[in-house]
Amino acid sequence: MSSWRKPARAAASLGEVAHQLTERDLAIVDHLSRFRLLTIVQLERVFFDSASSAYDRIKTLCEKGLLDRRRPSTHEAYRYFLGWLGLCLVHAIAVADFEHDPGIDLFGKSEKPKPGRAPTKLKARQHADTLFFSSHRSHLEGVNDFYTRLASSCRGDIEAVLRYWYVEHEAEKVSPAMGQRPDGCFDLAFAGQKREFTFEYDTGTEPLERLVRKVDWYNQEVARRQGIRSRDINEGKYSREQVLALASPRMMLIEFTKPGREANLHDRLTAAGGRDLVATTNTARSSDPLGPVWWCAGDSPAEMRCLDEVYTFRHL
Structure with a gap:
């Protein structure tokens, strides 16, 4: 150059x-x-x-x-x-x-x-x-790439403001799931309305069962912090709108490098009731993280949502 x-x-x-x-x-x-x-x-x-x-x-x-x-x-x-x-x-x-x-x-x-x-x-x-020489360098680079794509999207959007991104050692302190260290957490404002997220970057190196348990544990901790039994949510006693009305928890976001693994996770979540506070994307479609690239648990694969829509649950 x-x-x-x-x-x-x-x-x-x-x-x-x-x-x-x-x-x-x-x-x-x-x-x-x-x-x-x-x-x-x-x-x-x-x-x-x-x-x-x-x-x-x-x-x-x-x-x-x-x-x-x-x-x-x-x-x-x-x-x-x-x-x-x-x-x-x-x-x-x-x-x-x-x-x-x-x-x-x-x-x-x-x-x-x-x-x-x-x-x-x-x-x-x-x-x-x-x-x-770190064995985790490629994972770090993947997390950082998502962050910079998100920051770039926010720079070009008059409605979205990226207030703060918590790197891994900071995210552990603000994550609602005790004992779980996410790859990052971030705070966004959409038209002045604050939304909080936790982020996981999945390269498929761990068994899918472990990721399912991680999602389940995350939702249990969110429910516990809001004074709700997770069993009551799973049994349909609380809709996700009611959970969100009680407090605004950090929505769990996962970016996959393998689309097939993303679909497998949703199959498992749907079989379990599909009421998890989680939305996913994959690197093949997430060049603009603010756009309609997020697949919420319980939605059909054709119903992708923008990031500012993942807090609304039209299917319940």
């Missing part, structure tokens, strides 16, 4: 480059500290209006030492992650935040982890190795 951009000089320290960073640059560093690994296409979806502007700025941040990149093979896209100075910036922000508010509770203990030493260049290389 050709560019008029003048190559940037590598910075020797964080102080040398910190004053040159824009608000968008800081947001990119923050994203990579949380999402860990993103491609140039994914970064463009979230932060840029064109591929050329994304390439120019990300290349500059790499040259300055804030970002780094690798690719699994010469046939695949580069994956971008925090470089040494990017890790130093995240550490400096954490130190400043801790000094401003250490989060001391009533018992005199800090609720925030105290930042350790600033990262070294060796730590930065180890950080990159950990990302690329």
